[in-house]
Amino acid sequence: MNKKIVLCFDIGNTHIVIGVCIDDKIVKTFRLSTNVKLTEDEYGVTITEMLLSSGYKIEDVQGLIVSSVVPPLDHTIEIMADKYFNKKPIFVGPGLKSGIKIKLENPKQLGADLLLAAVAARDSYSGNVIIVDLGTATKLIVVNAKSEFLGGIIAPGIISSLNSLVSSTAKLNLPKLAAPKNVIGRDTASCIQSGSVFGTAAMIDGLVKRIKDEIGEATVILTGGLSELIKDSLTIPYIYDKDLLLRGLIILYNKNK
Structure with missing residues (x-):
């Protein structure tokens, strides 16, 4: 049975932490250095390789959500998500329902x-x-x-x-x-x-x-x-x-x- 995966991106000034979420639980995390000079392909290849090497299937990724404090990276990650996962990510920002x-x-x-x-x-x-x-x-x-x-x-x-x-x-x-x-x-x-x-x-x-x-x-x-x-x-x-x-x-x- 395929597992439905949500990728959670916490993009900070120093590191990008990526959480693999299955059934509303974080089951694996990856950490990358934040680098605004990298292209969508460089991020896409790195992230997909990390997922595959950990036993996850790319086709099981159902969605992506991104929190970013590095605006120059937002467009790169958006293009990467579309190109490598065929998904439009949700970006945390004004207008989202939060309950706060x-x-x-x-x-x-x-x-x-x-x-x-x-x-x-x-x-x-x-x-x-x-x-x-x-x-x-x-x-x-x-x-x-x-x-x-x-x-x-x-x-x-x-x-x-x-x-x-x-x-x-x-x-x-x-x-x-x-x-x-x-x-x-x-x-x-x-x-x-x-x-x-x-x-x-x-x-x-x-x-x-x-x-x-x-x-x-x-x-x-x-x-x-x-x-x-x-x-x-x-x-x-x-x-x-x-x-x-x-x-x-x-x-x-x-x-x-």
């Missing part, structure tokens, strides 16, 4: 990735939620118990901050991105690691407390490509949910197909 009430000054400014996080969190967790998404940027997203997107916080991401630091200083080199053993560094590399990892964790701890001071108690959900690096350094209680955004794509696909 957006309480922003300008709702059209809401990024696709932020909406995905809100949709998935609202579907999986009750009450107020604070989503901490660690990627190219560090984002905190606030959704209340009424399914209202209240807003959030955007700060420079760990790698972005590190690259800025190293490029602005002549004598500092980029260390391995890892948590050091101690908060107090004993050499330049461990000092930078401490500032990056423990500094980000302390920022998240503090911002979550401030958000709770404004909205009351809330469930904290940790996700994003760099969340694995930070999660053991946090002092706040949280739920680690690495596939949150991909689940958001599945939910939006089912609401809008």
